[in-house]
Amino acid sequence: MNFPKSGYEKQGLDSYRRLHRDELEDDEYIDATISRGMIDEWHDFSGSTLYSGIQLMLAWSSIAEISIKESKTSCLLSYHIKPDEGGRDREDEEDDEEDEEDDNDEADDEYE
Structure with a gap:
């Protein structure tokens, strides 16, 4: 996402520039x-509202x-996203959906 250099982003840039002053030219x-x-x-850079909003999703x-x-x-x-270690993958989600469908079918059979 492209932002004007103001507010939180400007503070982050200024801090980065201070931390890496030996590596950056003055106008770089x-x-x-x-x-x-x-x-x-x-x-x-991770305390912004945008970061928090993305992380919550x-x-x-x-x-x-x-x-x-x-x-x-x-x-x-740009935010680079990776799956959590030990997290669920797409196959686990598909298995859960199939289990839910089976449970719904069994419940329907009970009412017939």
């Missing part, structure tokens, strides 16, 4: 991928990385 735009292991950077997955591509007036944030 940020083009980076942040993983959960990068604690300070992750904290700066992910029942069996989580955001694993955040990509940042800064331009002159905006910041493009």
Whole structure:
């Protein structure tokens, strides 16, 4: 999602720039991928309302990385999603749907 560089996103960019001042030129735009292991950077970009909203929609997955591509007036944030370890996969969901159908058929038989 592309955002104007203001508010929460600007704070995250400024913090990233401070943390990586040795790697970035003064006028260089940020083009980076942040993983959960990068604690300070992750904290700066994972507290936004957008991040929270996306994470709430992910029942069996989580955001694993955040990509940042800064331009002159905006910041493009991309969220990379991965299945949770030990989480359910599509086959488990299909099995559950079949079990529900079988249960419904048995209930229908009882009322006939």
